[in-house]
Amino acid sequence: MLNLFSTFVALCALTTIQTTNAGLVKKAPIQPIMGGANFPDPAVIKTADGWHLFSTNAVVDGKWVHVQRAFTRDFKNFELRKGVDALPVLPKWADPLPRVWAPDVVRLDDGSFVMYYTVAYRARPNLHCLSYATAKNINDPFVDNSEKPWICPLEAGGAIDIAGFTDEKNGHKRWIVYKIDGNAIGHGGACGNTVAPIVPTPILLQQVAQDGHTLIGKPVEILTNIASDGPYVEAPALTYMGGKYVLFFSSQCYMGPKYDVQYAVADKITGPYKRSGRILGTGDLGLNGPGGLDVAINGNRAVFHAYVVQTPGKLEHCKNFERKSDCRYRHSKKVRPSYAVTLSMNNGVIRVAAA
Template sequence: MTARSIRNLCAAALAAAILLSAPASAKVRRRSNLALVMNGQNFPDPGVIRTGDGWHAFSTNGVVNNQKIHVQMAYTPDFKSWTFRGTKDAMPKLAPWIHAATPKIWAPDVTQLPDGSFIMYYCASLAVKPETHCLGYATSKNAEGPFVDNSNSAWICPQSHGGAIDPAGFLDAGPNKRYVVYKVDGNSIGHGGECGNTVKPIVPTPLILQQVNVNNGRDLIGSPIQILTNGPANGPYVEAPSLTYMGGKYVLFFSSQCYATPKYDVSYAISDNITGPYKKYGPLFVTGTLGLTAPGGMDVAINGDHAVFHADFVKKDLPGGGSSNSPKDAGSAQVIEQAPWANDGDLPAAKIEEDAL
């Protein structure tokens, strides 16, 4: 996705959701009033982690007060009142393998390890081939860093297939196995069209499951496994995978369609087994859902208790008062309560129904 940095100019918002289990007959419902989050701060591709002091969120690179920030951060003690960390950078120094002038640090995801330390998975442009992204990891003793990556080469880097982006960690607590899911960035070598990959032949953009060492989160175990890939209904790709387990099912959230268009969405797939096969459902969130435009990049916490995603929010009469300060009058992020799936894993189509408040 060579033009992905454009998203940083689009006032992408952080939206937050509390995702609750529901009876088997439940449909997707809005169960609370919307509330503003970070007042439209540009915070794309968010990842979230819960620690003893609250919740920490991490985002794709941005510019704050004319200062380039590799990994943006935000914090909330209660998942309601969010504080943007401003110019504080979770990874201020770059690894040697990253292109220094245009590092393009995207989609960071932080996981806590058994010893209490933290590992951050991320993607960045290669020093030797800046048009290609690959995955790296950085470590820290603290949730907000500074995270350090001293590697001389990228961690996971399928260059011939377009590289890799959008890593997210997942601990399968039952068997005590740790995984990383990510996207092979095939559309970066596509033949044109929306997001570079709607002109035939369409290049595959598979979502990959890779087991890693449960203790250090970085040593690769076994071979990568394709668990989903793009089809005709997905536009140029599937991307932004986030894996969770609930109701006895593995649920894989992902985005499809082109992020630079209003067609971008949040979809999902379900499987009885972590390695698949996964059946696609959705989309869950699309343009028009709760007033959002181009929602995507959802990251789901363990067991689906909480999730974050980004979207544009056009300024109208914003619920709860206030307004967006972004250049496009977009990005006023929302707190949303949802009940988007049934306990048996039979997620309905994304039909929004109002509950009595």
């Protein structure tokens, strides 16, 4: 895997790119789905009955849920299936302290489903690996019977943020994209990777067989971090839109105000991908740090998260504070609800509108 980084140019630290908004159809603030429930790194898949959503782990009513679920029939009214775990049992090699991130679900030709996901590795719990689980029906619990990680480039920092793609324009071939988590072995600074030498965090493209998991050939690097990205690029999602292969990704620290959604386009799935601008950032649609966008494959409906600061209305311990504002600050927390939008592409420019 280290050979993948031999082409990483040392001068990239001097490279910058302008990330202006590509196009916002509606600039007024939009509201989070599901009443603002914490639902970070959302994934969405279109099925015959509607859209199914999956999310990074969360504590729900005092219990860890590895992969959260939600559903909508019309992409307007979303139902959080509170407490339901789409991946109730982790493989033995996964770290027992659950850190299950950024799931993605694809449908196979036989009607069954594969869930790709990120999980901390028991042998080196500071790093993450990629795995997959299967289910006959999308509402069934997904099962992972693996004895070892599926994709796990430990020497490069591990891997996270995997998403599937079916190339309906080119033989119905199946692919995955994921991020090499170089910042996990970075040298410090924001999100662990703004102190030189900056560690590369490339996004890789890998072909898989029709079973969704047998690897075909070697991965191809299609994007990597440059100076204007801050510590990394991450959260890749691939689709086909407007006659182009479109790669969505996020940059900057995931819980900070600079976090965003950008995109790059290519004529061929293997690239080269041309960075084409930022479509969402802080201030757009009233959002703070939007990122982690996922699009229903080859469709126009997308979901992403942004962060909000929640402060409880009633605080039992405020009597110990001179000012109630200080009390609320100490007891506030950031959560990442999800939002739903519709995407369109015209002359290579992505436009975003509230769903």
